[in-house]
Amino acid sequence: MSRRTLLQKVWDLHTVRRLPTGQTQLFIGLHLIHEVTTPQAFDMLRARGAGVAFPERTYATVDHIVPTRDQGRPFADELAEQMMAALERNCREFGIRFADLGSDRQGIVHVIGPELGLTQPGMTIACGDSHTSTHGAFGAVAFGIGTSQVRDVLASQSLAIDPLKVRRITVSGTLGPGVYAKDVILEIIARLGVKGGVGFAYEYGGPAIEQMSMDERMTVCNMSIEGGARAGYVNPDETTFRYLAGRPFAPEGDAFERAKQWWASMASDDGAPYDDEVVIDGDAIEPRVTWGINPGQSVGVSERIPDPGASATEEAQADADAGALGEALDFMGFAAGAPIAGTKVDVAFVGSCTNSRLTDLREAARVVRGQRIAPHVRALAVPGSKAVRQAAEAEGLHEVFLEAGFEWRGAGCSMCLAMNPDRLNGREVCASSSNRNFKGRQGSPTGRTLLMSPAMVAAAAVSGEVTDVRRMLG
Amino acid sequence: MATSSADRRIDRISGTAIPLRGNNIDTDRIIPARYLKAITFEGLGEHVFEDDRASMPDHPFENPAYAGASILVVNENFGSGSSREHAPQALKRWGIGACVGESFSEIFLGNATTIGLPCATADAEGVERLMASAEGNPRTHLTLSVAGGRVEAGGHFVPIRMPDAVREALLSGQWDATALLLDRFDEVRAVSARLPYVAGF
Numbered sequence: 119m120s121r122r123t124l125l126q127k128v129w130d131l132h133t134v135r136r137l138p139t140g141q142t143q144l145f146i147g148l149h150l151i152h153e154v155t156t157p158q159a160f161d162m163l164r165a166r167g168a169g170v171a172f173p174e175r176t177y178a179t180v181d182h183i184v185p186t187r188d189q190g191r192p193f194a195d196e197l198a199e200q201m202m203a204a205l206e207r208n209c210r211e212f213g214i215r216f217a218d219l220g221s222d223r224q225g226i227v228h229v230i231g232p233e234l235g236l237t238q239p240g241m242t243i244a245c246g247d248s249h250t251s252t253h254g255a256f257g258a259v260a261f262g263i264g265t266s267q268v269r270d271v272l273a274s275q276s277l278a279i280d281p282l283k284v285r286r287i288t289v290s291g292t293l294g295p296g297v298y299a300k301d302v303i304l305e306i307i308a309r310l311g312v313k314g315g316v317g318f319a320y321e322y323g324g325p326a327i328e329q330m331s332m333d334e335r336m337t338v339c340n341m342s343i344e345g346g347a348r349a350g351y352v353n354p355d356e357t358t359f360r361y362l363a364g365r366p367f368a369p370e371g372d373a374f375e376r377a378k379q380w381w382a383s384m385a386s387d388d389g390a391p392y393d394d395e396v397v398i399d400g401d402a403i404e405p406r407v408t409w410g411i412n413p414g415q416s417v418g419v420s421e422r423i424p425d426p427g428a429s430a431t432e433e434a435q436a437d438a439d440a441g442a443l444g445e446a447l448d449f450m451g452f453a454a455g456a457p458i459a460g461t462k463v464d465v466a467f468v469g470s471c472t473n474s475r476l477t478d479l480r481e482a483a484r485v486v487r488g489q490r491i492a493p494h495v496r497a498l499a500v501p502g503s504k505a506v507r508q509a510a511e512a513e514g515l516h517e518v519f520l521e522a523g524f525e526w527r528g529a530g531c532s533m534c535l536a537m538n539p540d541r542l543n544g545r546e547v548c549a550s551s552s553n554r555n556f557k558g559r560q561g562s563p564t565g566r567t568l569l570m571s572p573a574m575v576a577a578a579a580v581s582g583e584v585t586d587v588r589r590m591l592g
Numbered sequence: 593m594a595t596s597s598a599d600r601r602i603d604r605i606s607g608t609a610i611p612l613r614g615n616n617i618d619t620d621r622i623i624p625a626r627y628l629k630a631i632t633f634e635g636l637g638e639h640v641f642e643d644d645r646a647s648m649p650d651h652p653f654e655n656p657a658y659a660g661a662s663i664l665v666v667n668e669n670f671g672s673g674s675s676r677e678h679a680p681q682a683l684k685r686w687g688i689g690a691c692v693g694e695s696f697s698e699i700f701l702g703n704a705t706t707i708g709l710p711c712a713t714a715d716a717e718g719v720e721r722l723m724a725s726a727e728g729n730p731r732t733h734l735t736l737s738v739a740g741g742r743v744e745a746g747g748h749f750v751p752i753r754m755p756d757a758v759r760e761a762l763l764s765g766q767w768d769a770t771a772l773l774l775d776r777f778d779e780v781r782a783v784s785a786r787l788p789y790v791a792g793f
Binding site: 558 | 615624631672697699769
C-alpha cells in the first residue's frame with residue numbers, strides 16, 4: 119500500500135461513505151460533551167424524536183461555567199445552574215456517562231479525556247469546543263464542532279466533513295532552559311499566521327516535539343486552531359504508550375500490547391506525502407509573549423513590540439498589516455517599538471486547557487517557590503482537573519503557590535473565557551497561560567491578555583511585570 | 593422531520609448589505625461568551641457584536657442606515673477562534689441571510705452552513721466593491737445567487753465562490769446533515785465494527 123500520513127490512515131478507516139453533497143461521512147470514535155455547547159443539541163434531538171446512537175462512545179463533564187471557588191449547588195449564578203441542570207438531565211435521559219462536580223474525574227474536557235485514557239491514538243474525536251485539537255497529541259484526529267454538529271454526532275456518531283490537507287511542521291533541535299511547548303506553538307502561529315492553517319491539519323514532529331512529554335504535546339496541539347488549523351497531531355510513540363498504560367479507560371494486559379502495535383501502525387509512514395512542509399529551528403526559540411489581540415501577535419521576550427511605521431521584519435506576523443497592528447496597539451495601549459519586557463501586569467493566571475496540567479503547575483511552582491508575588495498582582499493557579507489538583511497537592515505544590523500569594527482553586531476553565539466568576543476588571547493586564555488574547559476574552563471588554571507559558575506567568579506574578587523567566591531559573 | 597429538504601433549498605438572498613471592515617474578527621467579538629450561558633439560542637440577535645458596538649460608536653451594527661440589512665460583507669478570516677455556533681446563530685437572528693468575505697474560519701463556515709446561512713468568498717477587489725457600494729449608498733439592493741455564483745449589486749456583478757459541498761448542500765436543501773447521516777445507518781455500524789478500539793482490541 120502506498121505511504122500515508124496518520125491523518126489519511128485515520129480518515130480512510132473512519133470513512134462511512136461519500137455523501138451526495140461531496141462531503142465525507144466520518145465515524146467519530148469518541149464524543150466529548152460539556153455544558154455549554156450541548157443543551158440546544160439535545161433539544162434538537164428530542165424535537166426530531168431521535169436518540170443518541172452510541173451513548174457508550176460519549177462522555178460528559180462540566181468545566182466552562184463551574185465556579186472554581188464556591189462549588190456548592192445550586193450555583194449563585196442562575197444561568198450557570200440552569201446549564202448544569204440541563205446537562206444532568208440530558209445525560210440521565212440518554213444514558214451518557216457524566217463526570218459531574220461530585221466525581222473525582224471532573225475537570226476541563228481536554229484535560230480529563232487524556233487523563234482517563236479515553237483519548238487514544240488512531241481515533242477520531244469530536245467535541246463542541248475548538249480546543250478539541252488538544253487530543254491530537256496522542257495521534258488522534260480531533261475536531262472542534264458547533265452545536266448542530268454535536269446534534270449530528272449524538273444522532274449518528276458521525277459528521278459530514280471535508281477532507282483536510284496535511285502540513286508537516288518539523289521543530290528541529292532542542293529547546294533551551296525556560297523555553298516550553300507554549301513558546302513553540304506561539305512561534306509557529308507567529309510564523310504561519312492565524313489563518314495560515316485554514317484547510318490543513320498540522321502534523322508536528324522533529325526532535326524538539328519528540329522530546330516533549332504528553333502534557334507539552336497537548337499544549338502544542340491545543341493551539342492549532344489559533345493558527346487556523348482545525349486539527350493538529352503528533353505521531354504516537356513510546357512516550358504516548360507509557361502515558362496511556364494504566365489509565366482507567368486504556369486497554370489492559372494483552373489487549374494493551376495489541377493496542378500498542380495497532381497504535382504504532384497508525385503513525386505516518388516514512389516518506390508519506392505532505393501538502394506542505396515547514397521547518398522551525400527549535401534551538402532559536404525564546405520565551406514568547408503576545409502583545410496584541412490575536413495569538414499570532416507575539417514576540418520573543420527580548421524583542422520589541424512591532425512598529426507599524428517601520429518596515430516589516432522577517433519575524434513579523436504573516437497576516438499583520440499596518441491597520442491590524444494599529445488597532446491592536448490602540449486597544450492594548452502599548453507603544454510601538456517598546457520592549458515587551460517590563461510591561462506591568464495586574465493579574466497572573468496559570469490554568470486553561472492549554473496549560474493546567476501537572477507539569478505546567480510544576481514549572482510555575484519552580485519559579486515562585488520561596489518568592490512572593492508583587493503586591494499589586496492578583497494571581498490564580500487553577501488546576502485543569504480534580505486529578506491534577508490532587509496530584510499537585512500530593513507534591514505540595516499548592517503550598518508553594520499559597521505561600522507565594524497565589525490563590526489555589528478548584529478545577530475548571532476559570533479565567534480563560536469569562537463564563538464563570540473568574541474574570542478581569544476594567545483595563546487590567548493579565549499574564550495568562552491560556553490560549554486567546556482576543557478583545558474581551560477574559561470577561562472585561564477592555565481587559566488585556568498577554569499569552570505566555572506558565573513559567574513566564576509565574577515570573578510576571580513575582581516581578582509584577584513581563585520578565586524573562588530564564589533569569590529566574592537557577 | 594418537519595420540512596422536506598425541498599422546502600429548505602437556499603439559492604437567492606436579496607436585500608441591503610452591511611459592510612464590516614477588518615481581518616480576523618473572532619467569535620468572541622461576534623457574541624461575547626457571557627451570552628453562551630443559556631440553554632437556548634433565543635435572543636442572541638440583539639447581543640451580536642455587543643462589546644464592539646459599545647466601544648465603537650461608528651460600528652456598522654450601531655448605524656441605523658444599515659438596519660434591516662441581510663447580507664454581511666467582511667474581509668479575511670471572519671469568525672476565527674471559538675467553535676461557538678452562537679456566532680452564526682446571533683448573526684442569523686439579527687437578520688443576516690448570507691455573508692460574503694475574503695475568507696472565513698473553517699469551523700465558523702461549517703457552523704453557518706449547517707444552520708442554512710450561506711458564506712461565500714470573493715476576491716479582495718470584489719469585497720471592496722461591495723463594501724464601497726454599501727457605504728456609498730446603504731440602500732443599494734443586492735442579490736446573492738448561490739447557483740449563479742455571483743452577487744449583483746446596483747447593476748454590477750461580483751463573482752463569489754463556495755466549496756462544492758457547501759453549494760450542493762444549500763441548493764439541495766441538505767445543509768442540515770442529520771437526516772443524511774442517518775440515511776444509511778447500517779454503514780455507520782459497519783465502520784464501528786471494524787475499529788479495533790471499539791472492539792476493545
